[in-house]
Every structure is written in structure tokens, then in C-alpha cells.
Amino acid sequence: MAKLSAAYYTxxxxxxxxxxxxxxxxxxxxxxxxxxxxxxxxxxxxxxxxLILIYVGINIILTVSLNLINGYMxxxxxxxxxxxxxxxxxxxxxxxxxxxxxxxxxxxxxxxxAGGIGAGLIGFLVAIPSFKTRGDYLAIVTLAFCMIVxxxxxxIDAVGGPRGLLGMEKLTTLPWVFFWTVLSVWVIRNLVxxxxxxxxxSIREDEIASDLMSVNTRQxxxxxxxxxxxxxxxxxxxxxxxLQFINPRMFDILKSTDILIMVYLGGIASIAGxxxxxxxxxxxxxxxxxxxxxxxxxxxxxxxxxxxYRPQGIMGMRETRLFxxxxxxxxxxxxxxxxxxxxxxxx
Amino acid sequence: MPLLEISGLTxxxxxxxxxxxxxxxxxxxELVGIIGPxxxxxxxxxxxxxxxxxxSEGGIKMEGRELVGLTPHAITKRGIARxxxxxxxxxxxxxxxxVRVAHYGQISYTPVEALLHIGRFRAEERxxxxxxxxxxxxxxxxxxxxxxxxxxxxxxxxxLEIARALATGPKLLLLDEPAAGMNPNEIIQLMEFIGWIxxxxxxxxxxxxxxxxxxxxxxxxxxxxxxxxxxxxGFPADIQNNPxxxxxxxxxxxxx
Numbered sequence: 206m207a208k209l210s211a212a213y214y215t216x217x218x219x220x221x222x223x224x225x226x227x228x229x230x231x232x233x234x235x236x237x238x239x240x241x242x243x244x245x246x247x248x249x250x251x252x253x254x255x256l257i258l259i260y261v262g263i264n265i266i267l268t269v270s271l272n273l274i275n276g277y278m279x280x281x282x283x284x285x286x287x288x289x290x291x292x293x294x295x296x297x298x299x300x301x302x303x304x305x306x307x308x309x310x311x312x313x314x315x316x317x318x319a320g321g322i323g324a325g326l327i328g329f330l331v332a333i334p335s336f337k338t339r340g341d342y343l344a345i346v347t348l349a350f351c352m353i354v355x356x357x358x359x360x361i362d363a364v365g366g367p368r369g370l371l372g373m374e375k376l377t378t379l380p381w382v383f384f385w386t387v388l389s390v391w392v393i394r395n396l397v398x399x400x401x402x403x404x405x406x407s408i409r410e411d412e413i414a415s416d417l418m419s420v421n422t423r424q425x426x427x428x429x430x431x432x433x434x435x436x437x438x439x440x441x442x443x444x445x446x447x448l449q450f451i452n453p454r455m456f457d458i459l460k461s462t463d464i465l466i467m468v469y470l471g472g473i474a475s476i477a478g479x480x481x482x483x484x485x486x487x488x489x490x491x492x493x494x495x496x497x498x499x500x501x502x503x504x505x506x507x508x509x510x511x512x513x514y515r516p517q518g519i520m521g522m523r524e525t526r527l528f529x530x531x532x533x534x535x536x537x538x539x540x541x542x543x544x545x546x547x548x549x550x551x552x
Numbered sequence: 553m554p555l556l557e558i559s560g561l562t563x564x565x566x567x568x569x570x571x572x573x574x575x576x577x578x579x580x581x582e583l584v585g586i587i588g589p590x591x592x593x594x595x596x597x598x599x600x601x602x603x604x605x606x607x608s609e610g611g612i613k614m615e616g617r618e619l620v621g622l623t624p625h626a627i628t629k630r631g632i633a634r635x636x637x638x639x640x641x642x643x644x645x646x647x648x649x650x651v652r653v654a655h656y657g658q659i660s661y662t663p664v665e666a667l668l669h670i671g672r673f674r675a676e677e678r679x680x681x682x683x684x685x686x687x688x689x690x691x692x693x694x695x696x697x698x699x700x701x702x703x704x705x706x707x708x709x710x711x712l713e714i715a716r717a718l719a720t721g722p723k724l725l726l727l728d729e730p731a732a733g734m735n736p737n738e739i740i741q742l743m744e745f746i747g748w749i750x751x752x753x754x755x756x757x758x759x760x761x762x763x764x765x766x767x768x769x770x771x772x773x774x775x776x777x778x779x780x781x782x783x784x785x786g787f788p789a790d791i792q793n794n795p796x797x798x799x800x801x802x803x804x805x806x807x808x
Binding site: 420 | 634648653654668685696
């Protein structure tokens with residue numbers, strides 16, 4: 206037993222040295238992209254497995270971005286599916302109607318980006334009521350937003366109305382999903398570990414105090430909502446081109462609930478938690494598929510048990526070292542070293 | 553020119569007049585106390601100065617510039633920082649982050665630089681972190697930099713709150729009942745501590761307090777509030793002998 210724990214410890218230190226290495230993230234990106242490309246060209250993962258991995262990636266993007274609002278900022282947004290819908294429709298309209306059919310593969314990232322930017326602009330609008338409204342009341346605002354998006358889409362014939370939109374090519378491939386997932390995780394981690402991110406956290410802790418400590422709370426809220434909805438839009442675009450069919454009903458409150466469950470399963474205010482939550486929830490739903498309808502009994506039951514025995518979620522308020530920036534630790538270390546030297550030099 | 557000049561400040565909460573016609577001026581490097589019984593409107597004055605409430609009437613001028621109508625963070629940027637009667641730290645954040653947040657008004661990188669960790673971001677973060685650690689070490693808090701603020705003992709939490717306020721780079725520091733929950737011994741330490749802060753950081757200080765011992769000991773001037781009205785202003789010795797003040801406040805206190 207002791208041997209085992211010693212081995213585990215060595216492994217852990219090795220892992221930490223590896224992840225602390227300067228080129229870890231670029232290396233991880235290249236290796237992951239290489240693997241994904243190989244997997245989709247040589248098909249050593251079957252298509253079903255690839256599809257599940259695509260959904261895992263999309264759900265990670267959705268969960269991490271929602272965690273920015275619900276976990277880090279401590280608000281309760283239930284409108285994430287609405288932002289997703291905006292991204293999905295913009296990206297789909299671009300690839301189906303605007304872009305010439307020959308070069309869609311090349312222009313696909315542009316379509317996704319446009320979807321993200323569109324959703325980000327809408328997120329800016331939703332951030333405005335959040336200046337004055339908090340907690341349950343903001344939840345109602347986001348709920349209303351979600352319903353508005355759905356009914357607007359249902360009533361525009363140009364985008365298919367309630368029938369939905371189809372004709373997208375299957376452009377969402379594993380490498381693309383991997384790329385966007387890593388990008389969104391990286392950007393949101395960067396935000397969280399900047400002074401804007403600390404501003405977001407301080408709003409959760411005590412909004413008035415944070416305003417009095419020179420945090421521009423309005424600016425912080427806008428940043429949080431825009432970044433969060435931008436990535437929801439990206440996920441929506443990827444989702445639309447993975448399923449090749451979207452209709453407004455897909456993006457109702459139930460979809461938001463799905464994302465909320467992943468956030469709270471993984472734990473609030475944790476990037477590692479969001480990833481774990483999204484992976485577990487998505488894969489578990491697939492594993493339990495043979496159970497048919499009972500799956501929808503078992504999953505909620507598990508959630509009830511989780512909330513009773515571990516209300517903070519798997520990683521609530523904690524972060525693995527992998528996502529903490531090395532810079533802080535290094536700066537602190539150097540500072541302590543300097544202080545020690547100064548203390549030694551003084552007498 | 554006075555650092556802060558308050559003229560005719562009045563604030564009503566739906567009919568209740570919390571502060572009425574409050575006039576007050578403070579010169580740079582002064583240490584002034586605002587005292588008064590419970591519910592006299594002392595904290596409301598602080599909330600009005602810092603922009604938490606918007607004054608119904610009257611003006612507040614900082615170095616000749618009007619503050620009424622500005623948002624709290626804009627006022628903090630002009631150089632006014634405060635602490636709170638009941639400690640309001642960011643409990644789940646580390647001690648280091650509590651103070652680093654307060655640099656928000658001074659950061660020079662844009663959100664885009666923060667999102668991508670490019671440009672000025674790295675140098676600026678390094679600067680903020682080491683400045684914060686310097687400040688924490690002055691307050692002897694650097695050893696618990698990684699600790700969550702809620703896990704600190706009460707006295708250290710008070711100290712951290714002052715450190716956090718100073719991190720915003722204030723010219724004027726507002727201390728709201730810094731001696732709340734302290735015993736006489738700790739109050740004596742606190743008196744020295746406040747004097748030391750004033751000298752080290754060369755700030756002007758306004759102090760709200762209940763503890764007579766503290767205000768009489770360190771304040772150069774006093775303003776006494778009762779039911780929102782200013783009943784006396786002057787030197788501590790004069791205030792102590794003012795019959796109006798005795799009636800409203802010290803009379804009770806002397807018995808206790």
C-alpha cells in the first residue's frame with residue numbers, strides 16, 4: 206500500500222513537472238490535433254465514438270463558458286441555450302445560404318466565429334439588465350431571453366420557422382472540435398487568472414465591496430457575459446454542423462438545464478470541474494442509453510444524491526494545478542527569495 | 553484647499569432624514585473622527601462620500617472636484633478608500649487575491665490582452681503581484697498570502713481590510729469602526745497602528761468610532777452627529793466638555 210502511494214506520489218510530481226513545462230500547452234495542442242486528425246482520416250475510432258467525442262467537446266465549451274457566469278460570477282443564468290441558438294443559426298445560415306458550396310470546408314471556421322461574435326453581441330445586451338438585477342431576478346431575465354430567442358426563431362420563415370433549418374454539411378470534425386474546446390478553455394482560464402477575473406470573483410463574494418475597491422463592476426459584467434455567450438455561440442455553431450439539423454425547440458430551457466447540470470455536477474468556479482462534469486455527464490448518458498426511458502430516471506436520481514452528499518460538486522471551488530498559471534507561483538517564489546536575501550544582508 | 557469638502561449634505565431614506573445639512577472639511581494629512589450614538593448617520597455619511605448612496609442634497613468635493621453622482625469605483629479611483637463596520641472581505645479569495653483585486657483601477661492592460669495573456673499582461677501582473685506582496689509584508693500578512701481570507705483570525709481580517717483599501721492608492725482613508733470587537737489592549741495597539749499608517753502611507757484619515765478612548769486618543773478634530781444633525785465640531789477637549797454632546801452621547805457613556 207505504502208509502495209503504491211509512493212508510486213502515485215512520484216507519478217504526480219512527474220505530471221506536475223511536465224505540465225509546468227513551458228511548452229506543455231502548445232505541445233498538448235499539437236499532439237491532440239494530430240491524434241484527432243489521424244482518428245478522423247484513418248478512422249481507427251469508429252464514427253459513433255467520434256460523434257460522442259464531438260459532443261463531449263461541445264459540452265465542455267458550454268459548461269466552461271456557463272461556469273464563468275454561474276460559478277465565477279455567482280449569478281444564475283438559464284439562458285445559455287439561447288446564446289447557443291444564436292450561434293447555431295448564424296453559422297448555419299452562413300454555410301447554407303451565403304458561402305459558396307465549393308469552399309465551405311475552408312470558410313467553416315469563419316462561420317463558427319461569426320456565430321460566436323453574434324452571440325457575444327447578444328450577450329452584451331443581456332449584460333445590461335445585470336447591472337441592476339441580481340440573483341433570482343437576473344435568472345428570470347435570462348429565462349425570458351431564452352424564450353424570446355426561441356419564439357423569434359419560430360416566427361421567422363427565412364430560417365425555417367418551427368420546422369428548423371437543414372442542409373448543413375457535416376463540417377464539424379473532431380480536430381475542429383478539439384481546437385475550439387482547447388481555445389475556449391484556455392481563454393476562459395486566462396480571463397479568470399487576470400485582474401478582470403478577480404473582479405468577476407469579487408462580484409460573487411460582495412458586489413458593493415468590490416465596487417468600492419475600484420472594480421468597475423459594469424465593465425466586469427459585460428466582459429463576463431460577452432465572453433461566456435461568445436463561446437456558447439461557438440458551441441452552437443459546432444453543434445449545428447455536427448447534427449446537420451437544428452430547430453428552435455432544441456434550444457429551449459431544457460437544453461439550458463442540461464448545461465446547468467454539467468456545471469453543478471463538475472463544481473462551480475472550477476475549470477477542471479467543468480471539464481470533468483461535461484465528460485462524465487455526456488458519457489454517462491451514452492452508456493445508459495440501453496436503459497431507454499429509465500435513463501431519465503436514473504440520471505436525475507444521481508443528481509439528487511450528488512446534491513445531498515456533495516453539494517459543491519466534484520471540484521467545487523477548487524482547481525487542479527494544471528490550470529493555475531505558473532506566473533503567480535514564480536513571482537511569489539522570486540519575491541520570497543529576494544526578501545530572504547534582504548533579511549540576510551541587513552545584519 | 554481642503555482635501556475633502558462637504559457642504560449641506562442631506563440624505564433621506566423615504567422620509568427618514570438620515571443625514572441633514574452636514575458640513576465638513578478636512579485638510580491633507582489630518583486625522584478626524586466622526587462620532588455619535590447608534591443610528592446617528594455616521595455610516596450613511598461614509599456611504600454618501602464613497603458613492604454607495606447618491607446624496608439627496610448638497611455637495612461633496614474632493615480636491616475641488618464634485619463627487620456626487622459618480623459611481624463608487626470612480627470615486628475610489630479619485631483617491632478615497634474605505635473599510636467596513638462589519639468586515640466585508642472577499643471570503644473565498646486568497647489573501648493575495650483580495651489585495652490584488654484592489655489594483656483594478658490601476659491596471660494598464662486591456663481585456664483582450666487579459667484574455668490572450670499577451671502584450672502588457674505579463675509585466676503588469678508581475679508588478680501587481682510583487683507590489684501586493686510588499687504591501688502584505690508591511691502588514692505582516694505575507695506568510696498567509698495563499699490562505700483564504702475567511703480562514704484568517706479576526707484581527708488579521710481587520711488588518712487585511714485596511715491593506716486592501718490602501719492597495720487602491722488612496723489619498724483619503726475612511727475607517728468605519730475599526731475598533732469594533734476589540735478589547736482595551738487591542739484598542740491601544742490599534743491607535744498606534746492607525747498613526748503609523750497615516751505616517752507611512754501619508755494618507756488623510758476619517759474615522760468613525762464608538763470607542764471614546766480611541767477617538768480622544770488620536771483624533772485631531774471631531775464631528776459629533778446625532779439623529780442626522782451635526783451637534784458639535786471641534787477639538788477633542790472641547791467636545792468632551794460640550795454640554796450638548798454630553799447630553800446626547802457622553803452622558804450615557806460616562807455612566808457606562
